[in-house]
Amino acid sequence: MDTMGRHIIAELWDCNPEKLNDMEYVERLFVDAALQAGAEVREVAFHKFAPHGVSGVVIISESHLTIHSFPEHGYASVDVFTCGDRIDPAIAAHYIADGLDAKIRENVEIPRGMGPVEVPAATVQHVN
Amino acid sequence: MDTMGRHIIAELWDCNPEKLNDMEYVERLFVDAALQAGAEVREVAFHKFAPHGVSGVVIISESHLTIHSFPEHGYASVDVFTCGDRIDPAIAAHYIADGLDAKIRENVEIPRGMGPVEVPAATVQHVN
Numbered sequence: 001m002d003t004m005g006r007h008i009i010a011e012l013w014d015c016n017p018e019k020l021n022d023m024e025y026v027e028r029l030f031v032d033a034a035l036q037a038g039a040e041v042r043e044v045a046f047h048k049f050a051p052h053g054v055s056g057v058v059i060i061s062e063s064h065l066t067i068h069s070f071p072e073h074g075y076a077s078v079d080v081f082t083c084g085d086r087i088d089p090a091i092a093a094h095y096i097a098d099g100l101d102a103k104i105r106e107n108v109e110i111p112r113g114m115g116p117v118e119v120p121a122a123t124v125q126h127v128n
Numbered sequence: 129m130d131t132m133g134r135h136i137i138a139e140l141w142d143c144n145p146e147k148l149n150d151m152e153y154v155e156r157l158f159v160d161a162a163l164q165a166g167a168e169v170r171e172v173a174f175h176k177f178a179p180h181g182v183s184g185v186v187i188i189s190e191s192h193l194t195i196h197s198f199p200e201h202g203y204a205s206v207d208v209f210t211c212g213d214r215i216d217p218a219i220a221a222h223y224i225a226d227g228l229d230a231k232i233r234e235n236v237e238i239p240r241g242m243g244p245v246e247v248p249a250a251t252v253q254h255v256n
Contacts, residue, residue, distance in 0.1 A: 003203045005196075009135070009238060011245060045171040047187055057185040057192060059175055064183065068133075068191050068211060070241070075131045077240045079207070083196060108245050110137060110236070112205045113198070117139060117236050119247040 003113030005063060008089045010078040010096070014103035021071040023048040023056070029099040030058045030065050033092040039082065062087045067096075076100055081112065103127050131241030133191060136217045138206040138224070142231035149199040151176040151184070157227040158186045158193050161220040167210065190215045195224075204228055209240065231255050 019025055027046045034041050039060035046056030052072055058065045063081040070076070078096055080089040089109075097105045108122045147153055155174045162169050167188035174184030180200055186193045191209040198204070206224055208217040217237075225233045236250045 003198050003201050003205075005205060007137070007205075009240075009245065011240065042175045042183070043173040043185075045173040045185065045187060047170045049189070055170070055187050055192065057171075057173065057187060057194070059173060059183050059185060061177070063196050063205075064185060064194055066185070066192055066194070066209075068209075070131050073131050073241075075241060077131075077133060077135075077191075077209075079209075081194075081196075081205075081207075106245055108238075108247065112137075112139065113201075113203060116252070117137065117234055117250045119236065122245045124244070 002084060004085065005081060005083040005112035006089050007079065007081040007110040007112050008093045009108045009110060010093050011106040012076040012078055012097055012100055012102035013074060015074050015076055016101040017071040017074055019100050020069040020076055021052050021054065023054045026054045026067060026069065027056055029096060030056060030067060033095040034058050034060050034065055036095050037087050037089065037092040039087050065092060130212060133209060133211040133240035134217050135207065135209040135238040135240050136221045137236045137238060138221050139234040140204040140206055140225055140228055140230035141202060143202050143204055144229040145199040145202055147228050148197040148204055149180050149182065151182045154182045154195060154197065155184055157224060158184060158195065161223040162186050162188050162193055164223050165215050165217065165220040167215050193220060
């Protein structure tokens with residue numbers, strides 16, 4: 001398999017705090033996001049923190065999706081990393097941001113496995 | 129909990145292919161790396177691909193460590209993401225790179241949860 005990958009770092013602000021704190025919802029959202037992008041789900045591991053917050057990962061054949069949520073700040077740090085050129089990580093990242101009602105979405109796409117890392121500028125989207 | 133986090137993107141080249149393909153070794157290495165950095169391990173999920181390659185994640189109280197290995201290319205894409213300022217992700221990243229005998233190590237540290245993402249230049253280290 002080629003090492004080429006695309007890694008989207010998504011900083012999601014002004015999200016729905018209840019959704020950020022609902023582990024079952026977040027887990028289902030992430031599995032659905034992977035499937036929407038056409039990925040093959042291999043492992044799923046989520047953890048609920050006390051008093052609030054969810055961390056989790058979906059390992060796909062094409063790499064992974066992760067989240068760490070901070071309901072008290074309306075913030076989630078999300079990563080969508082896909083190897084190869086068959087899957088578009090932006091589809092999953094967009095699906096997740098929509099599912100968390102994120103009003104401010106900052107995305108940076110980092111090329112992986114292609115030699116020296118060159119990071120383009122972030123894109124910021126405000127959604128009303 | 130504060131949203132502040134440090135996310136190290138590590139591109140490891142010229143690694144030991146046998147270690148990259150040994151799931152039990154990689155899983156133990158990642159758990160040990162988390163513990164070395166003083167993190168608290170919450171979930172561990174690894175997957176072995178056919179004919180080769182390992183993907184896995186260690187979810188820690190302070191975020192996560194992930195790997196996708198390509199033994200046939202001597203390459204591993206590693207992420208070490210820690211929230212808060214108690215844990216230094218560089219300790220875990222260094223431990224992992226050493227454990228995989230990586231001769232070329234390119235690291236980028238991305239600030240997370242701190243507003244607009246500003247990505248510094250990568251550091252590249254050649255180890256003989």
